[in-house]
Amino acid sequence: MRTQRPPRARGRYVVAALVAGLMTTSLAACGGDDHVGTDSFSVGLLLPSRAVPRWEHSDKPLIEKGIKERCPDCTMEYANAENDAARQRQQITSMITKGVSVLILDAADTRALRSSVQEARREGVPVVAYDRLAEGPVSGYVSFDGGEVGRLQGEALLNALGNDADRKDVVMMNGDPTSPNAAWYRKGSLSVIAGNVKIGRAYDTLGWSTDNAHANMSAAIAALGPDRIGGVLAANDSIAAGVIAALKSAGVRKLPPVTGQDADLDAVRRIIKGEQLMTVYKPFAAEAAAVAEMAVALGRGESLDGIATTTTDSATTKDIPSVLLIPKAVSVANIEQTLVEDGVYTVDQLCPPDLQPACDTAGLTD
Known part of the structure; x- marks a missing residue:
């Protein structure tokens, strides 16, 4: 199978510590009709699989927390694609039908989901690409410098x-x-x-x-x-x-x-x-905070100018407002x-009894 070209980023990167202080600023009309403009709306979160533990254990709860902190009356719809692009397309359609105002999409297959991103755009639902840059008219992108x-x-x-x-x-x-x-x-x-x-x-x-x-x-x-x-x-x-x-x-x-x-x-x-x-x-809390900030801003019909720190080109779309964080x-x-x-x-999580000698050698102590 032919691999897609990696996304090209321009501008400056931000470090994780800056994300916690991100604040939305200017208001702007942002296509969305009935889907935007209130402080009580639903955000759809679509993650790609359970094969990588971080999606369920870290990203999902952190994103949900970030949305609630920024919009206490907002709700979150969640679906996991189980590594099946066809299933994820159905999940997107279902969320649009349920009336979500914005989608956070970590695509199971970035090319195969292009038509679903286009469908969301037609229905006035902006899409924020998370961790992987989906093709199609996405409104924002949050990831790490790959x-x-x-x-x-x-x-x-x-x-x-x-x-x-x-x-x-x-x-x-x-x-x-x-x-x-x-x-x-x-x-x-x-x-x-x-x-x-x-x-x-x-x-x-x-x-x-x-x-x-x-x-x-x-x-x-x-x-x-x-x-x-x-x-x-x-x-x-x-x-x-x-x-x-x-x-x-x-x-x-x-x-x-x-x-x-x-x-x-x-x-x-x-x-x-x-x-x-x-x-x-890859500090997941910073990534989740940035995507929650973008999603809530778009759900309110606000601009991403005060959030995005660079732009990225995908295979289909240029100058996507982006936040690219630095890994360690x-x-x-x-x-x-x-x-x-x-x-x-915690050290206790990392060091069960059978690992205690190795933890001692590594200097991992309570």
Whole structure:
């Protein structure tokens, strides 16, 4: 399947700390007829799957909280596509029929959902693309700098490889090609590792699925042999889980460095145990705050001028008002300074009894 081009952003990025202070400002007519203009309206939230834990555990409650803080009388309709674009199209139609005033869409397939974004526009319902840039006439976009995600992964892997960078192969375990983010991440990582390592095999991971990653990694081990694999560029933590399980199943005792993304709880525990090299933490509270700010503003018929800090071009639409946040690399050395200090996890959550010795070594204490 042909991958979509990654979104192109212009302007300045904002750091997570700024998002909490975002305030809506100017009022502007913003197409929407009966759907906008009140302080008691409904926001539709459409998330792509349950394969990545963050969607249900972090994004959904944070977005709902952000909407309520900004519009106490607003309500939220929620649907999860279970990685099925056809189901998500039906969910969008259903929400429009129910009378939502604005949609927050994390598309299961950004290209396949174009017609649904067009349908929403025809019905006067603005769409904010969340985390992945959907095609079609979206009104706003909130995500993280995907190129920086890939660069952080590539830099960590290259540093961990050391002398093995010249002697062993790297396996690239990319994301789902239906997501433009997958190409964005890959481009960022290649900007660091291309020419510095030998890429022995590269795979796309449909659905960002742990099972599919396991199958792909098993194929790489069979093709290359476990001793030739120096490291794995895994696009996210669900993929990393499949990679590590496949390596263990193949009898690999000294695991090669494996990257990740999303700071899933299980992934952070793998980092503490020394099974996973790193993850990329994307402060979800900042992302959720920004998208809630956009959604409430659009629901009220307000401009995004005081919220968006840059613009982004998709394959179909130019100059989309956007907020692109900066991710952070997390390794065993800075878990406390990032995830614990930000309140993502407590030390107790990260350190069950069987991990206590490793947590002590990592300096993770109450």
